Amino acid sequence: MTLCAMVPLFKEIYAFRDLLWILVARNLKIRYKRSVLGFLWTFLNPVFMIIIYSIFLKILKSFDPSDPIFLQKLVTGIIVWQFLSMCTGDALHAVLGNANLVKKTSFPRIILPLSTVLANMVNFLFVLPILVIFLVVTHAFTISDVSILPLIIITQFALCLGLSLILSGMNLFFRDTEHLMGAVMLAWFFLSPIIYDFARIPERFQRLAMLNxxxxxxxxYRAAFLGTDLMAPRLVGLSLLVSWLVLVLGVVLFQRWQVNFGDKL
Amino acid sequence: MSEPATIIDVRDVSKCFRLRQQRGESTIKAMAVDILRGRTKTRDFWALRDVTFAVRQGETVGIIGSNGAGKSTLLSLISRTTNPTSGTIETTGKVSSLLELGAGFHPDLTGRENVFLYGAIMGLSRAQMAARFDQIVEFAEMADWIDEPVKHYSSGMYVRLAFSVAVEVDPDILIIDEVLAVGDAAFQRKCIGRIKEFKRKGKTLLVVSHDLGTIHKISDQLILMEKGQIIAAGDPDAVVAEYQWLSREKSRTAESKEWGTGEVKIERARFLNEAGEETQELTRGKQLQVQIDYSTQSRIATPVFGFAVQTASGTLVYGNNSQIDGFDIPFVEGQGSVCLTFESLELLAGAYLFSFSVHSADHQTNYHRLDNALPINVTSAERYEGLCHMPVRWGVGK
Incomplete structure (x- = not known):
């Protein structure tokens, strides 16, 4: 699929933008309507994770123990990771959970995973200021590479959307996706520099790791908020490129699969 | 005036479902089982085969047929919720469909939220939907419930709201699958009123229903489907007759039975029209002759020939025999026939089954009885209600 083939898709999505917003609002509403603490959960989950990891990491010394902003790096990492893991979790049911809609009505199916990712994006954008406040209060916030922040956010959005498209479609044809996900996400978590610094990865693996x-x-994100070293910008650029490739792959696969959604549900 | 444009064009459409012999989802477990057993056992089921038809702008087309004939599959293909295995479907304009109960409502959302959700699926903006909202709620008579989650709705409420929304989003083509049967009689009447209004606006309607009376009334064209194929299409009267004929044929083979001593045997029975031609179809009010051919092994004295007319659902419409009518048959021997004439057949439109019997005058010996042996299809220009015509005279008093 060339980029030209994407244009009608964008047009289609634009035509159904009202549906997209309704679904985004619905996703947010359903998530928070049922629980007493509502939006706080978006916030409390990472807080628990951070507390647990900060204790264990002190013992494990995965960050440089003398690093004064080790906790801030960890918090940034966990919050960023949470956006991804919530997206992938929701993606499994993005199509499956809307069987009623898919079987009974006609609209661009891509709206479904797109709406779950957007809902999580909204969540994430609400959590980001809280992260910034935390970093400011702990005197770790440094205005240096903030200019790259929009690029990083959009790139993460692309990655999340790409994965969501693949997972939401795959889970229909291959129901084990749901179970495999847990293990894959756990491995990915530890393979990503969330509870450690990228610099701690042995040099000979760094090139490989940047494909992640x-x-x-x-x-x-760390460079944008904490003024830490962006490491080799070219390598970072490479892993950002991978995110966009995942999105393209996701769109192509999803559009190919969606033809049969109605029969699979 | 030129012919209205074709708005739904279905060409050579087939739909095949691949059925797994073992029901289940595609998982590693299922794959491993398949590998261990050798080949994956799948069976192709053709829900539709080479279906072609066209609907013109402003037409109302009804689709009838027995369960599993492919009606709902066809509607879901035209609504684009599934795709055909082969063939093409082209529709012009906005299609709003009510496929079964549900219509894409989300159980956790309120009626109000679902109305806007459906509007958005139909491509209407929030403002456009807001402008129609009050009318939708009023038509559905749901003012007290609109802010409750739809999971608390009764099925009648569900379908009322779904119907109101589907009509009110102002589609060019409205597709309705069997949902009208759910509402109560009053709401059904309201729906039919709304459908007629919809037709007046020159919109196109595609309806599937088992309610022959309703579908006959509202359709300009009927399509009869059987085993994934169109077997008749066109004039509603003719197609309904064909359908009733078909279901009679089916029930006849299922229900037809015979028994008796066989001393007198009914070899054949046939219907003859005024002109003496064999027929299985008649217009109400015309003359009908029934010729019953019998054969005997020996001479049988004073046999009684009888007949009964039943509807497809088994309601006895009329029964009579030669004894009651005081027509004495002294004896029968060898081969011969008994003739029965309805000077004016006063059955109303529909399909009926004739049963025949021959027994002894004292009713002790049943020689031969043929139940539901001969079907006849009656057509009628008048729209009387019920089973048979009773001539009446109207008058005006002072």
Whole structure:
């Protein structure tokens, strides 16, 4: 599929933008309507993770123990990771959970995973200021590479959308996706520099690690907020490129699969 | 005036479902089982085969047929919720469909939220939907419930709201699958009123229903489907007759039975029209002759020939025999026939089954009885209600 083939898709999505917003609002509403603490959960989950990891990492020494902003790096990493892991989790049911809509009505199916990713994006954008406040209060916030922040956010969005498209479609044809996901996400978590610094990866593996899009994304966020070294910008660029390739792959696969969604549900 | 444009064009459409012999989802477990067993056992099921038809702007087309004939599959293809295995479907304009109960409502959202969700699926903006909202709620008579989650709705409420939304989004083509049967009689009447209004606006309607009366009333054209194929299409009267004929044929083979001593045997029975031609179709009010051919092994004295007319659902319409009518048959021997004449057949439109019997005058011996042996299709220009015509005279008093 060339980029030209994407244009009608964009047009289609634009034509159904009202549906997209309704679905985004619905996703947010359904998630928070049912629980007493509502939006706080978006915030409390990473807080628990951070507390647990900060204790264990002190013992494990995965960050440089003398690093004064080790906690801030960890918090940034976990919050960034949470956006991804919530997207992939929701993606599994983006199409499956809307069987009613898919079987009974006609609209561009891509709206479904797109709406779950956008809902999580909204969540993430609400959490980001809280992260910034935390970094400011702890005197770790440094205005240096903030200019790259929009690029990093959009790139992470592309990665999340690409993965969501693949997962939401795949889960229909291959129901084990749901179970495999847990293990894959756990491995990915530890392979990404979230509870450690990218610099701690042995040099000979660093090139390979940069193929992991989360390496570039997490390193990018840290550079933007904490003024840490962007490492080799070219390598970060490479892992950002991978994110966009995942998106293209996701769109191509999803559009190919969606023809049969109605029969699979 | 030129012919209205074709708005739904279905060409050579086939739909095949691949059925797994073992029901289940595609998982590693299922794959491993398949590998261990050798080949994957799948079976192709053709829900539709080479279906071609066209609907013109402003037409109302009804689709009838027995369960599993492919009606709903066809509607879901035209609504584009599934894709055909082969063939093409072209539709012009906005299609709004009510496929079964549900219509894409989300159980956790309120009626109000679902109305806007459906509007958005139909490509209407929030403002356009807001402008129609009050009318939708009013038509559905849902004012007290609109802010409740739809999972608390009764099925009648569900379908009322779904119908109101589907009509109110102002589609060019409205597709309705069997949903009208759910509402109560009052709401059904309201729906039919709304459908007629919809037709007046020159919109196109595609309806699937088992309610022959309703679908006959509202359709300009009927399509009869059987086993994934169109077997009749066109004038509603003719297609309904064909359908009733078909279901009679089916029930006849299923229900037709015979028994008796066989001393007198009914070899054949046939219907003859005024001109003496064999027929299985008649217009109400015309003369009908029934010729019953019998054969005997020996001479049988004072046999009684009888007949009964039943509807497809088994309601007895009329029964009579030669004894009741005081027509004495002294004896029968060898081969011969008994003739029965309805000077004016007063059955109303529909399909009926004739049963025949021959027994002894004292009713002790049943020689031969043929149940539901002969079907006849009656057509009628008048729209009377019920089973048979009763001539009446109207008058006006002071």
């Amino acid at each position: 899009p989360m390496c570039g994304i997490v390193t990018g």
